[in-house]
Amino acid sequence: MTPFPEPNAQLELAPDQAESLAHRLTLRLARDLGPEEAIRLLPALVRALTGAPPEPIQDRLRREVVQAARRLADLGLMAGTAGNLSVRESPSHILITPAGLRKGEMHPDDLVRLDMQGNKLSSGLRPSSEFRMHLGVYGVRSDVNAVIHTHPPHATAFAAAGIPLDRPVLAEAVLLLAPKVPVIPFGAPSSQQLVDHLKPWLADHNAFLLANHGVVCLGRDLAEAVQRTEALEFLARVLLAARLLGGENLLTHADLRGLRQSRSGTPADFR
Ligand SMILES: [Zn+2]
Structure with a gap:
């Protein structure tokens, strides 16, 4: 032997x-x-x-943001140069996508480092003009480490129509987007007004429709924020089609109870 x-x-x-x-x-x-x-x-x-040395956390975060942006761009959720992504790099810094670039074509070095007051700490490109919104989220939600703003066509249609996504229709969406996806009143893109309109909703929600603009999704990490963005756009597409077919049937209270039990610890309070 x-x-x-x-x-x-x-x-x-x-x-x-x-x-x-x-x-x-x-x-x-x-x-x-x-x-x-x-x-x-x-x-x-x-x-x-x-035996290669582990990738430094800063490099990993930059690589993951670039990969996430490419995925969202490939899915058609960030037309042209629209959309912006950020991650919390440390308690006092974030990395955010730059202004004016197609986000699906970025290089990891294009990301901009900001402190929590919005001061730019890296040379090169300007940060996304929506940086105030990202910093506003991190200031309120210590559990959030990634923020993604996109313009997904179907979810943005609900935002333009002022219709919140607040009904339990798809199990995955209930679990990922609970308690609901509210419509945030219009504030001009990049403005402080937009941040002020968003703030009252931040404590209890993880996904938002920005009236006549687009969507914002939060995550404990980048993967979760991407997942929420995809789930939100998928829910909007399905709802639009279901309404053309005569309207959606809702999950029952018993269904929701079952969902909660199957994923204990995950909120499922869609109403
Ligand atoms: Zn936008």
Whole structure:
């Protein structure tokens, strides 16, 4: 019988061997954790196996913002140069997308670092003109680490019509967008008035329709803010189609109770 190697045995792996091993481990992880989580873990596995130093947090955040922006742009949620994303880099700094660039074509170095008063701490591009709105969110919500503002066409149609998304129609939307998605009264884009209109809603909500403008979604991390943005636009598309077909049926109280039980700890108070 082959002796089991000592736990501290040095294992030399060529980079391609390590990558192949990481891939196999990822497939196993995909069975246990689901494919998305496994793919997310793959780079860390490769680094661990090849002994490469872990990616610095600032670099990781910049890379993730660029990836998220590309995804949202590919989905058609940020036409032209519209939309802006930010993440909390530290308790006293955020990284925000620059003004005037197509967000799907950014480089990680294009992101702008701001302090919590809006002072620019990096050279180069100007920050998004909506930076006051982002800082307004971080100032009120210590649990939020990512803010995404987009112009998704169907959700923006509800914003333009002044119709909140406040009815329990789709299970995923109930879980992600609870308690509801309110319409925030119009304030000119980039204005302090827009921030003032948003503030009273911030404590209890994570997704917002900005009247005659677009949407804002918050997240404990960037992935959650992206997920909420996608869920909001999907809900709006489905509702629009369902209303053309005669109107949506609502989930019942019993359905909502079941949802709460299946995802304990997740609010599901859509009314
Ligand atoms: Zn906008």
